[in-house]
Amino acid sequence: MDSKPIISVNNLTAKYGEKIILDGISVDIFPGEITVILGGSGCGKTTLLKNILRLYEPYSGSVRFWDKDVLTMDEQEFSAILKQAGMLFQNGALLNSISIYDNVGIPLELHTKLSPEIIDRMIRVKVNLVGLTHALHLFPSELSGGMKKRAALARAMALDPKILFCDEPSAGLDPITSAALDELILDLKQQLHMTIVVVTHELASIHRIADKIIFLDGGKMLFNGSLDAAKVAGIPQIDTFFRVGRF
Amino acid sequence: MSCKYANGVLSFEGELISSTIPLLQAESKRVLGAEQPTMLDLAGVTQLDSAGAAFIDQLHSSFASKGLLLLKGANPEVQAVLDTFSSLHLPSAPSSAKIGFFEKLGDDFFTRWSSFTATLMLASEIYYYSLVGLFNHKGQRKGSFIQQAILLGSQALPIVALLSFIIGFILSLQSAVQLRNFGANVFIADLLAVTMVREMGPMMTAIIIAGRSGSAIASEIATMQVTEEIDALKMMALNPIRYVVVPKFHAITVVMPMLVAFSILVGMLGGAFVALGFLDLSLETFVKRSIEITTLKDLVVTFGKSTVFAWVIVIIGSYFGFQVKGGAEGVGKATTSSVVSAIFAVIVLDAMFSLLYL
Numbered sequence: 001m002d003s004k005p006i007i008s009v010n011n012l013t014a015k016y017g018e019k020i021i022l023d024g025i026s027v028d029i030f031p032g033e034i035t036v037i038l039g040g041s042g043c044g045k046t047t048l049l050k051n052i053l054r055l056y057e058p059y060s061g062s063v064r065f066w067d068k069d070v071l072t073m074d075e076q077e078f079s080a081i082l083k084q085a086g087m088l089f090q091n092g093a094l095l096n097s098i099s100i101y102d103n104v105g106i107p108l109e110l111h112t113k114l115s116p117e118i119i120d121r122m123i124r125v126k127v128n129l130v131g132l133t134h135a136l137h138l139f140p141s142e143l144s145g146g147m148k149k150r151a152a153l154a155r156a157m158a159l160d161p162k163i164l165f166c167d168e169p170s171a172g173l174d175p176i177t178s179a180a181l182d183e184l185i186l187d188l189k190q191q192l193h194m195t196i197v198v199v200t201h202e203l204a205s206i207h208r209i210a211d212k213i214i215f216l217d218g219g220k221m222l223f224n225g226s227l228d229a230a231k232v233a234g235i236p237q238i239d240t241f242f243r244v245g246r247f
Numbered sequence: 248m249s250c251k252y253a254n255g256v257l258s259f260e261g262e263l264i265s266s267t268i269p270l271l272q273a274e275s276k277r278v279l280g281a282e283q284p285t286m287l288d289l290a291g292v293t294q295l296d297s298a299g300a301a302f303i304d305q306l307h308s309s310f311a312s313k314g315l316l317l318l319k320g321a322n323p324e325v326q327a328v329l330d331t332f333s334s335l336h337l338p339s340a341p342s343s344a345k346i347g348f349f350e351k352l353g354d355d356f357f358t359r360w361s362s363f364t365a366t367l368m369l370a371s372e373i374y375y376y377s378l379v380g381l382f383n384h385k386g387q388r389k390g391s392f393i394q395q396a397i398l399l400g401s402q403a404l405p406i407v408a409l410l411s412f413i414i415g416f417i418l419s420l421q422s423a424v425q426l427r428n429f430g431a432n433v434f435i436a437d438l439l440a441v442t443m444v445r446e447m448g449p450m451m452t453a454i455i456i457a458g459r460s461g462s463a464i465a466s467e468i469a470t471m472q473v474t475e476e477i478d479a480l481k482m483m484a485l486n487p488i489r490y491v492v493v494p495k496f497h498a499i500t501v502v503m504p505m506l507v508a509f510s511i512l513v514g515m516l517g518g519a520f521v522a523l524g525f526l527d528l529s530l531e532t533f534v535k536r537s538i539e540i541t542t543l544k545d546l547v548v549t550f551g552k553s554t555v556f557a558w559v560i561v562i563i564g565s566y567f568g569f570q571v572k573g574g575a576e577g578v579g580k581a582t583t584s585s586v587v588s589a590i591f592a593v594i595v596l597d598a599m600f601s602l603l604y605l
Contacts, residue, residue: 096576113269114298121301121334128337141573160265160296191328192296 004067006031006163006195007052012061014044014051014219021047023219024061031162034189034196034209036227038241039216045199046090048216049165052197053087054078065163083111086156088166092148094140100127100151101136107158126154129184131177146173153181157188164188166198170205182208203242215241250275257284257306260291263299272302284310290320300332307335362566369569370562372488373496380493386486391494399460399495400502404509407455411510414447415439415517423525432526436536439518444545445604448511450597453556456503457589461564464495465585468568469578477569492565496558503557504550511549552600556593563589 005028014022022044029035037045050056052063054070063070065081073081094103104126108119127136130150140148149172156164166185170178182205188194200206206213206227213230215223217237223230230238248261250271257275261267287306292299303318310316321329346354380387422438468491471477480487515537522528567585571577 096574112265112298114265114301115269115272117305118268118272118298118301121304121337122297122332124337124339125297125301125332125334128334129331133337139573141577160298187331191324191331 003030005029006066007197008062008064008067009048009052010062010064012048012051012063013059014047014056015059020059021219022051022058022216025216025221027214027221027224029163029195029197030212031195032189032193033211034185034198035212035214036206036210037197037199037214037216038201038206038238040237040241043216044219045216046167049087049167049197049199053082053085053165083159084162086159086161086164088149088153088156088164088169090167090171091145092140092152094148094152094155096140099137099139100132100143100154103140103151104154104158107155111159122158126158127151129157130154131180146177149173150177150181153184157194160192161194163195163197166196166200168199168201170200170202175204178202178205179208185209250278252278252282252284255283255285256288257286258288258291260293262294263292263302264294264296265298268298268302275306284316286317286319288320289318289325290322292321292325295321295325295328297328297332300329301334303329304334362570365570366562366566369488369566370558373492373562373565376486376489376493377496377500380489380497386489387494388490392497395494395498396502398463399456399499400506403456403459403506406459407452407506407510408513410451410455411443411448411514412517414451415443415514416520418442418447418514419518419521420525423521427526432522432528433532433536435518435522435526435528436533437540439515439522440537440540441545443511443514443518444541444549446597446601448514449507449549449553449556450593452503452507452510453553453560453593453597454590456499456506456557457560457593458586460499461560461589462582462586464561464564465568466578466582468492468565469571469581472569472571473574473577487569488565492561495565496561499557499561500554503553507549507553548600548603552597555596555600559592559596560589563592 007027007029009025009027009029012022012025013020025048037048039045047056051058054063058071065085068077068081070078070081094100095106098106101123104123105119108114108122112119114122124133124136127133130153132147132150132154135143135147135151140151143151149169153166153169156166164185169181169185173181185196185198186209189196196209198205198209210227212225213223213227214221215230215235215238222235223233223238225233231242248259248263248267248271250260251258252275257279259271263271284306287303289303295303307316307318318329419435419439422435423432426432426435426438468477471487471491477487477491480490519530519533522533523530564585567581567588571581
């Protein structure tokens with residue numbers, strides 16, 4: 001494992017109005033690892049992802065990608081960082097006015113100089129990897145919730161990003177599709193050496209993919225380490241999570 | 248990264264990734280010229296991503312049809328990426344079928360015809376439940392009529408007032424110059440009263456309400472449709488038309504004639520400014536002539552047609568709201584379509600009402 005973190009979050013605090021959502025979170029994410037963010041509903045998992053990606057402005061703290069502070073850099077510099085990151089949003093966030101083919105093709109067309117034929121192959125491969133070849137020319141409004149999420153994953157990995165953020169990738173999917181997505185996430189890690197950050201509640205998924213887990217509760221980080229270490233850490237909230245399976 | 252060609256073998260070295268592919272594509276074309284490789288040597292490839300895999304597949308597809316093309320030498324890591332991201336076994340993207348002109352024309356006709364019949368069906372349901380709702384308030388929330396009357400009526404007063412005043416003012420100003428040339432200053436009141444009462448009052452109010460309230464009705468119902476609120480109402484054994492549309496229908500039936508009356512009065516006020524200021528008419532003469540020229544028939548037709556306009560706006564807004572498909576984009580389309588259709592319908596109906604004056 002590379003000892004230098006790819007993402008370094010230091011003392012991050014996020015607020016909605018006066019309400020503190022994240023309270024002094026410090027996390028390092030290392031290259032080539034799958035980090036799973038866990039916690040009960042409303043504990044700030046999605047807020048943490050969005051603060052890391054500057055989609056929300058943190059109240060205080062710093063976020064560094066490749067040792068560069070993204071909160072102070074200008075739009076152009078940050079845009080270069082974003083081109084190396086992919087994000088699968090909780091509800092897919094596909095562009096409704098264009099087909100799945102075009103949704104996946106947009107980052108390839110706008111951010112690469114690849115020829116149309118190579119882009120076409122890359123789109124079809126990515127869509128096939130998430131099992132949506134039959135839906136290539138459908139529009140998001142014609143897809144089910146699970147299909148939208150898979151299409152969004154195809155878009156998130158279109159550029160083979162160095163870092164992939166997934167907000168609840170397997171929520172709403174059947175167990176077989178969910179397991180296939182986990183396999184795909186593992187393939188992306190092993191073959192393309194992607195660093196992957198996943199927010200999920202699915203225990204089976206956590207056991208399949210997690211190299212490290214970060215456990216949040218009430219906006220605070222209770223644990224950061226390996227899954228096995230979490231299970232024997234003796235933290236009641238984590239014990240409850242793994243015993244009951246949900247909050 | 249680089250590529251070489253010798254003895255039928257095209258060899259690559261270095262990284263075959265998204266940023267190097269455009270250069271390698273040009274380089275491979277250059278070194279090959281008119282030659283036909285029989286083998287791709289990937290032994291020197293140190294890194295491959297999905298763009299690299301697509302490039303190898305593209306070479307494979309273009310040369311394999313002309314003869315056998317073998318891949319060799321890829322290290323296990325590169326081979327694994329190649330296997331995962333291979334596009335060779337995938338069907339090519341289907342092109343959408345082209346539709347002929349007459350087929351499209353026929354399709355458009357039947358789509359519009361079925362929209363029209365569906366609107367009539369919805370209108371009949373709205374009329375039925377509105378009539379029933381007058382005597383039986385079951386399935387409607389208490390206070391919904393007042394709430395809708397405020398939303399559709401009193402909140403529209405400022406914009407109706409402002410636009411009506413400006414229209415009355417402009418009409419008078421444009422007419423004043425011509426009338427003064429002929430010494431017919433006093434007829435400004437007649438002209439203004441007839442125009443505002445018969446046409447501008449009801450039509451401008453209807454257009455404002457179609458844009459403001461018709462769009463609000465369509466977007467509210469469309470949002471309820473895409474967020475499954477309409478289905479939830481059905482599951483609670485509540486009729487969505489009765490719960491959502493009928494209070495709006497009752498409210499607009501009452502407030503529309505009031506808004507039109509308000510629009511006419513404010514429009515006349517705007518005209519009076521010009522008449523009194525530029526044409527030296529007295530207020531008494533202006534009011535007297537305005538009342539004299541306005542007939543009972545004018546008022547009956549005006550308030551009658553304004554009620555019809557109000558119904559059409561609610562029915563069209565509801566129709567597009569209930570017909571919505573898709574998510575946020577569908578809501579936007581439904582709103583736009585409802586405004587355009589309602590304004591079109593108001594103008595066509597206004598033309599038909601004008602025939603009553605023949």
